[in-house]
Amino acid sequence: MKRDFKHGSPYGTHRVLEPKGVLPQPAWKIDNTMTIYDNEILIDVLALNIDAASFTQIKQEAGGDEARVREIILGIVDQRGKHHNPVTGSGGMLIGTVKEVGPALSGKTGLKVGDRIATLVSLSLTPLKIDEIRAVHLDKDQVDIVGQAILFESGLYARLPDDIDEKMALAILDVAGAPAQTARLVQAGDTVVVIGGGGKSGTLCVYEAKKRVGPCGKVIGVSPFAKDCRRMQELGWADVTLQVDATDAVALMNAVSEATDGRMADVTINCVNIPNTEMGSILATRDRGRIYFFSMATSFTAAALGAEGVGKDVEMIVGNGYASDHAEFALHLLRESPTLRRLFETLYV
Amino acid sequence: MKRDFKHGSPYGTHRVLEPKGVLPQPAWKIDNTMTIYDNEILIDVLALNIDAASFTQIKQEAGGDEARVREIILGIVDQRGKHHNPVTGSGGMLIGTVKEVGPALSGKTGLKVGDRIATLVSLSLTPLKIDEIRAVHLDKDQVDIVGQAILFESGLYARLPDDIDEKMALAILDVAGAPAQTARLVQAGDTVVVIGGGGKSGTLCVYEAKKRVGPCGKVIGVSPFAKDCRRMQELGWADVTLQVDATDAVALMNAVSEATDGRMADVTINCVNIPNTEMGSILATRDRGRIYFFSMATSFTAAALGAEGVGKDVEMIVGNGYASDHAEFALHLLRESPTLRRLFETLYV
Numbered sequence: 074m075k076r077d078f079k080h081g082s083p084y085g086t087h088r089v090l091e092p093k094g095v096l097p098q099p100a101w102k103i104d105n106t107m108t109i110y111d112n113e114i115l116i117d118v119l120a121l122n123i124d125a126a127s128f129t130q131i132k133q134e135a136g137g138d139e140a141r142v143r144e145i146i147l148g149i150v151d152q153r154g155k156h157h158n159p160v161t162g163s164g165g166m167l168i169g170t171v172k173e174v175g176p177a178l179s180g181k182t183g184l185k186v187g188d189r190i191a192t193l194v195s196l197s198l199t200p201l202k203i204d205e206i207r208a209v210h211l212d213k214d215q216v217d218i219v220g221q222a223i224l225f226e227s228g229l230y231a232r233l234p235d236d237i238d239e240k241m242a243l244a245i246l247d248v249a250g251a252p253a254q255t256a257r258l259v260q261a262g263d264t265v266v267v268i269g270g271g272g273k274s275g276t277l278c279v280y281e282a283k284k285r286v287g288p289c290g291k292v293i294g295v296s297p298f299a300k301d302c303r304r305m306q307e308l309g310w311a312d313v314t315l316q317v318d319a320t321d322a323v324a325l326m327n328a329v330s331e332a333t334d335g336r337m338a339d340v341t342i343n344c345v346n347i348p349n350t351e352m353g354s355i356l357a358t359r360d361r362g363r364i365y366f367f368s369m370a371t372s373f374t375a376a377a378l379g380a381e382g383v384g385k386d387v388e389m390i391v392g393n394g395y396a397s398d399h400a401e402f403a404l405h406l407l408r409e410s411p412t413l414r415r416l417f418e419t420l421y422v
Numbered sequence: 423m424k425r426d427f428k429h430g431s432p433y434g435t436h437r438v439l440e441p442k443g444v445l446p447q448p449a450w451k452i453d454n455t456m457t458i459y460d461n462e463i464l465i466d467v468l469a470l471n472i473d474a475a476s477f478t479q480i481k482q483e484a485g486g487d488e489a490r491v492r493e494i495i496l497g498i499v500d501q502r503g504k505h506h507n508p509v510t511g512s513g514g515m516l517i518g519t520v521k522e523v524g525p526a527l528s529g530k531t532g533l534k535v536g537d538r539i540a541t542l543v544s545l546s547l548t549p550l551k552i553d554e555i556r557a558v559h560l561d562k563d564q565v566d567i568v569g570q571a572i573l574f575e576s577g578l579y580a581r582l583p584d585d586i587d588e589k590m591a592l593a594i595l596d597v598a599g600a601p602a603q604t605a606r607l608v609q610a611g612d613t614v615v616v617i618g619g620g621g622k623s624g625t626l627c628v629y630e631a632k633k634r635v636g637p638c639g640k641v642i643g644v645s646p647f648a649k650d651c652r653r654m655q656e657l658g659w660a661d662v663t664l665q666v667d668a669t670d671a672v673a674l675m676n677a678v679s680e681a682t683d684g685r686m687a688d689v690t691i692n693c694v695n696i697p698n699t700e701m702g703s704i705l706a707t708r709d710r711g712r713i714y715f716f717s718m719a720t721s722f723t724a725a726a727l728g729a730e731g732v733g734k735d736v737e738m739i740v741g742n743g744y745a746s747d748h749a750e751f752a753l754h755l756l757r758e759s760p761t762l763r764r765l766f767e768t769l770y771v
């Protein structure tokens with residue numbers, strides 16, 4: 074029997090329930106019925122990588138209780154039709170297997186049923202249904218599920234490579250934008266401060282920045298935790314590590330000033346998973362320097378008015394999660410550096 | 423009798439009441455006692471220019487009722503010690519007369535008692551006390567008051583020029599960052615889209631962009647209102663005007679596509695006073711183009727995840743209200759263009 078398909082918008086606006094007329098990302102609620110339109114792709118989902126700012130908030134709300142974390146995750150998807158954290162506004166990404174390809178996409182997409190893929194669009198716009206949560210990995214921001222998701226016609230994805238473990242690919246693809254943008258921003262000779270340099274995206278940024286600054290530049294990693302600083306030192310890509318809480322803006326400014334003889338950072342990359350670090354980022358950066366806010370816990374007004382408030386002429390960039398070829402770029406880092414690969418293996422597999 | 427002064431931090435952290443340890447801008451509540459520290463400046467305030475996103479929100483909350491607007495303004499200052507709108511997170515600026523200069527600043531600052539100045543730091547971090555609201559100008563975002571304010575040691579200000587009316591200076595200095603940043607971003611030959619191009623900052627950006635793009639470039643002004651579009655046409659700086667609601671992302675994309683033969687904008691400048699225009703800005707811009715979010719109603723996550731969601735490799739910049747010499751730059755525009763000056767005279771004096 075031939076099935077009748079409806080045709081959808083390439084951006085997925087046909088699935089928006091509330092408020093009408095907006096795109097799926099800003100929407101409050103989208104339709105997560107798992108019957109595809111003719112230009113959608115149905116995915117059997119294996120695991121979610123929840124955005125770090127979102128997962129940190131959920132763990133806090135749950136008081137660290139795993140059962141409560143499960144409830145919150147299911148509650149969000151139930152309420153919104155997507156894993157779009159209402160507090161942080163952020164999502165994450167997923168890996169899974171292609172279950173069905175809409176007929177209007179045949180010939181247009183390289184995907185076929187059975188392909189293993191990672192979505193490169195945020196969970197905050199991806200229709201998702203969770204049948205069962207199989208495991209919550211509290212220390213990896215990952216959740217194994219049985220469920221399904223929809224990829225829109227304009228939705229980006231990456232085929233999972235054969236030479237890299239799926240969980241490791243999931244972990245690195247989640248933050249693929251960060252090292253790709255670092256590569257664009259950092260010049261030879263720069264002083265680069267990576268705030269949250271001991272975390273997942275932070276480590277990739279420290280690594281990429283070190284390659285770019287060359288022998289006359291300096292990479293400074295910041296974390297409030299001794300163990301993170303120790304790890305950064307052992308990995309050897311940070312020239313200096315500063316054990317400072319980035320929410321203490323003046324303390325961070327003083328520490329960076331001391332480490333740079335008052336020069337401050339040419340480029341600051343913010344990779345933390347908690348709020349209130351805009352001011353610290355601004356004070357750590359020199360006049361006419363640039364700040365890349367990868368952190369999803371960044372407040373737009375705190376950044377804009379914070380810089381104005383202290384008369385700092387800095388360029389502040391919103392961390393676009395996408396950059397051309399960022400997935401290939403990020404996966405390549407694991408192939409290039411056995412040390413980086415071992416680290417990701419230990420932490421995420 | 424010699425008065426004893428306490429010494430304060432150059433950034434004003436000594437006035438932060440809640441939460442402790444942060445800077446005055448992100449603080450919830452600051453101390454607005456009008457006794458100065460030795461490195462502060464006391465100002466007799468004449469008028470406030472409330473940030474457009476903030477004033478729009480207040481007018482909406484007040485249902486357009488002037489008495490209610492007064493109550494809300496007094497309520498905010500009462501609660502927080504500063505005019506920091508808790509919904510939009512934004513402030514504004516003020517003009518007034520120097521009443522007292524802390525002794526530690528003598529010789530360090532060029533200011534003396536009696537000088538007429540505008541503060542160039544946001545009201546969202548400025549200790550303020552309102553004794554009386556003398557007039558609310560609903561259509562100008564301005565409020566005449568009797569009251570006092572404090573400028574910190576690091577706080578920027580501009581002396582009010584003799585050749586420009588004070589209310590006009592207040593209006594243009596509020597948005598001085600926008601044309602200065604436009605000048606940096608726009609190159610000859612560019613296609614520039616100014617969203618909210620009929621507003622105060624939008625008009626300045628359209629004007630500056632037109633100078634920069636030269637004869638081979640194109641400036642496109644966007645407003646949902648026929649009267650704004652007509653004004654842009656009459657002023658003659660916009661090559662094209664599009665009467666589109668920027669919250670309708672797909673409509674804006676289609677209109678810009680048509681006006682540019684599918685090329686889209688090299689630079690998009692967002693000057694609206696309402697939320698939910700991130701997606702429209704993203705879809706109006708070409709791959710590897712740049713978006714300048716001057717609007718304080720911008721959501722960080724909506725911008726970051728919106729671009730990722732549609733796979734758009736754009737650079738998105740947070741509208742820093744400050745740029746070196748931005749006050750001189752903005753005032754100079756009024757001296758340079760009699761048309762611009764007449765417009766500001768009609769609207770703000």
Ligand SMILES: NC(=O)c1ccc[n+]([C@@H]2O[C@H](COP(=O)([O-])OP(=O)(O)OC[C@H]3O[C@@H](n4cnc5c(N)ncnc54)[C@H](OP(=O)(O)O)[C@@H]3O)[C@@H](O)[C@H]2O)c1
Pocket residue numbers: 124125126127163247248250268269270271272273274275295296297298301317318319320344345346347367368369370392393394395726730
């Ligand atoms: N723009 C995008 O598209 C996009 C995509 C993905 C993720 N993100 C964002 O990127 C950020 C980082 O993600 P991630 O996966 O790399 O997270 P992560 O691995 O949790 O890293 C965050 C790091 O910040 C550290 N940190 C916590 N509090 C700090 C403080 N007060 N000062 C300095 N450092 C502090 C954390 O230390 P501990 O772990 O020891 O607490 C951790 O090392 C998150 O905000 C996430 O939302 C953005």
Ligand SMILES: NC(=O)c1ccc[n+]([C@@H]2O[C@H](COP(=O)([O-])OP(=O)(O)OC[C@H]3O[C@@H](n4cnc5c(N)ncnc54)[C@H](OP(=O)(O)O)[C@@H]3O)[C@@H](O)[C@H]2O)c1
Pocket residue numbers: 377381473474475476512596597599617618619620621622623624644645646647650666667668669693694695696715716717718719741742743744
């Ligand atoms: N980054 C900073 O430091 C800084 C400093 C000052 C101001 N700002 C921000 O800059 C923005 C503009 O300020 P302003 O003083 O220029 O405000 P404004 O004069 O009120 O201009 C806003 C313009 O946007 C138009 N608009 C409203 N809805 C629209 C829609 N759906 N689509 C397209 N255009 C629309 C408005 O039209 P109508 O007026 O006809 O409704 C108006 O022309 C505000 O968000 C303000 O917060 C930022």
